Amino acid sequence: MSGYGAATLRPLAIETERRGDTAIVHLAGGATMEQADRLRDALMQVIGRSGACIVLDVQELEFISSLGLGIIVAAHLQTKQRGGSFRVAGAKSKVGEVLALTKLTRLFDLFDSVEDALRGSH
Amino acid sequence: MVDSRNKQTGNWKEMVIPSNLRAAAESERTIVAEVQRCGFSRDATFAIRLAIEEALTNAIKHGNGNDPSRRVFIRYVVDRTKAIICVRDEGNGFDVTTVPDPTAPERISLPDGRGIMLMRAYMNDVTFSEQGNEVRLVKVNQ
Numbered sequence: 001m002s003g004y005g006a007a008t009l010r011p012l013a014i015e016t017e018r019r020g021d022t023a024i025v026h027l028a029g030g031a032t033m034e035q036a037d038r039l040r041d042a043l044m045q046v047i048g049r050s051g052a053c054i055v056l057d058v059q060e061l062e063f064i065s066s067l068g069l070g071i072i073v074a075a076h077l078q079t080k081q082r083g084g085s086f087r088v089a090g091a092k093s094k095v096g097e098v099l100a101l102t103k104l105t106r107l108f109d110l111f112d113s114v115e116d117a118l119r120g121s122h
Numbered sequence: 123m124v125d126s127r128n129k130q131t132g133n134w135k136e137m138v139i140p141s142n143l144r145a146a147a148e149s150e151r152t153i154v155a156e157v158q159r160c161g162f163s164r165d166a167t168f169a170i171r172l173a174i175e176e177a178l179t180n181a182i183k184h185g186n187g188n189d190p191s192r193r194v195f196i197r198y199v200v201d202r203t204k205a206i207i208c209v210r211d212e213g214n215g216f217d218v219t220t221v222p223d224p225t226a227p228e229r230i231s232l233p234d235g236r237g238i239m240l241m242r243a244y245m246n247d248v249t250f251s252e253q254g255n256e257v258r259l260v261k262v263n264q
Contacts, residue, residue, distance in 0.1 A: 007151075007154055032175065036143070063171065073232070101243050
């Protein structure tokens with residue numbers, strides 16, 4: 001069995017692509033505590049070198065805990081402090097549920113898909 | 123890593139780990155594998171994994187202050203009806219009633235403080251010892 005209820009989660013995969021002045025960060029697998037440093041480093045690197053706009057694609061993300069949520073919150077704040085935009089795309093299934101429970105849906109700009117996030121339409 | 127003091131007392135299994143996230147992740151995988159063997163659903167497995175991760179993160183980070191010389195003590199029992207996991211650290215504990223609501227508007231943009239809330243949201247029962255350095259997590263297999 002694979003997915004959010006699997007005995008072993010897929011390792012966290014982080015891929016970054018650039019479209020115009022927007023950096024899209026695709027996350028897949030499990031953002032577990034063991035992967036927290038990788039997630040933090042990747043997001044900080046993107047914020048440090050990219051322009052102001054970031055789309056975080058979590059559609060394939062199977063797991064996230066408060067540690068990962070904190071890293072995303074910090075990335076969101078840093079991007080905003082630089083005058084940029086930070087959008088979260090594809091938050092469904094269990095990750096969407098965790099965002100709703102923690103009410104981070106009020107903090108983040110959420111979009112159904114990366115394309116919607118790039119267009120800025122919910 | 124999970125150290126050599128893994129043992130079993132009755133149905134309870136015990137692990138003692140150092141305060142690092144790699145060892146914590148290894149112990150988490152051990153318990154989740156047992157949860158799977160006992161036929162818990164995908165949703166319940168997700169819930170248990172999340173709660174264990176929150177408990178271990180709190181124990182290492184807040185309880186033991188990331189001090190590698192301090193240990194985390196894990197006891198658990200899993201059968202086809204329920205999973206009970208207890209996580210204890212070597213810190214001074216805390217008063218759980220003083221933990222603020224992380225969803226309050228003035229706290230929503232803080233990076234920390236969501237762990238206890240998530241444990242409570244996903245488990246059937248979450249109780250802390252009087253000292254506050256041990257948490258007991260219960261998930262019923264429904």
